[in-house]
Amino acid sequence: MKAWLALLTGLVFGAGLALSGMTNTVKVLGFLDVFGTWDPDLAFVMGGALLVSLSATPWITRWVRPLLADAFSLPATQSIDRRLITGGALFGVGWGLWGYCPGPAVASLAYGYQSTLIFCVAMVLGMWLAGKLHLITSRLND
Amino acid sequence: MEPFLYPVTGGALIGIASVLLLATLGRIAGISGIVWGAIASADRRWRWLFLIGLVAGTALMHIATGITIPAEPSDAPLLLIIAAGALVGLGTRIGNGCTSGHGVCGLGRLSVRSLVATSVFTTTGVVTVALVRHLFGGIL
Numbered sequence: 001m002k003a004w005l006a007l008l009t010g011l012v013f014g015a016g017l018a019l020s021g022m023t024n025t026v027k028v029l030g031f032l033d034v035f036g037t038w039d040p041d042l043a044f045v046m047g048g049a050l051l052v053s054l055s056a057t058p059w060i061t062r063w064v065r066p067l068l069a070d071a072f073s074l075p076a077t078q079s080i081d082r083r084l085i086t087g088g089a090l091f092g093v094g095w096g097l098w099g100y101c102p103g104p105a106v107a108s109l110a111y112g113y114q115s116t117l118i119f120c121v122a123m124v125l126g127m128w129l130a131g132k133l134h135l136i137t138s139r140l141n142d
Numbered sequence: 143m144e145p146f147l148y149p150v151t152g153g154a155l156i157g158i159a160s161v162l163l164l165a166t167l168g169r170i171a172g173i174s175g176i177v178w179g180a181i182a183s184a185d186r187r188w189r190w191l192f193l194i195g196l197v198a199g200t201a202l203m204h205i206a207t208g209i210t211i212p213a214e215p216s217d218a219p220l221l222l223i224i225a226a227g228a229l230v231g232l233g234t235r236i237g238n239g240c241t242s243g244h245g246v247c248g249l250g251r252l253s254v255r256s257l258v259a260t261s262v263f264t265t266t267g268v269v270t271v272a273l274v275r276h277l278f279g280g281i282l
Contacts, residue, residue: 008195012159033275045149052157068168094227
């Protein structure tokens with residue numbers, strides 16, 4: 001059941017990314033090109049997602065436990081520290097250089113392009129490097 | 143169909159997926175965290191299934207709707223792709239999240255930390271595109 005739900009959730013998420021235009025790097029870079037010919041369409045993606053997320057999340061997190069697990073695995077960190085800012089800043093630069101954030105990068109593997117695969121491998125190596133350089137504090141929720 | 147209906151409907155599907163994962167498995171649908179967890183955590187199974195679903199869902203949406211598959215950017219240097227990918231991986235792990243984890247889920251939980259992260263990566267993304275396209279136009 002848990003496995004099927006993870007698959008189903010991924011399917012819906014991927015379908016949403018493809019429909020929204022987030023897997024199209026031309027659209028993404030056009031959205032980030034505020035000082036050029038700005039393409040505001042992708043603001044509606046965050047709008048649509050937040051409409052659902054903001055209305056349902058506060059209600060769900062009040063539950064004693066989720067439907068299929070013993071407890072919620074939510075991030076405990078509250079602090080706004082140098083790591084959050086540095087990490088966010090580096091991520092944004094990478095996003096602006098190519099047009100992929102992690103979700104669309106993985107989803108675009110469906111298109112079978114070699115450049116997408118190279119991007120994803122480099123992304124995982126970047127994640128590995130962050131651990132090697134001792135730049136992280138939080139542990140994975142297992 | 144109005145042009146904004148694709149992004150807004152796609153966004154709503156992303157929101158529904160995030161809410162579904164939270165309500166059932168009690169997890170945040172942060173893709174950067176799920177990718178790293180699929181490799182490094184002890185509980186890999188649901189994460190791999192989610193990622194397989196992500197790729198399959200993208201393919202199915204194109205098949206079902208006939209939306210054009212985005213063309214592969216062809217003229218970019220290999221080093222740029224590698225640098226961009228590595229920065230995304232490095233940054234999301236240091237900053238604990240990306241557009242989905244901080245953006246959709248974090249903002250949905252009214253997390254101030256996620257609001258700060260989302261503002262920072264959107265700003266540096268905008269600045270990067272401005273620099274590449276308009277200041278150093280053409281060299282990348």
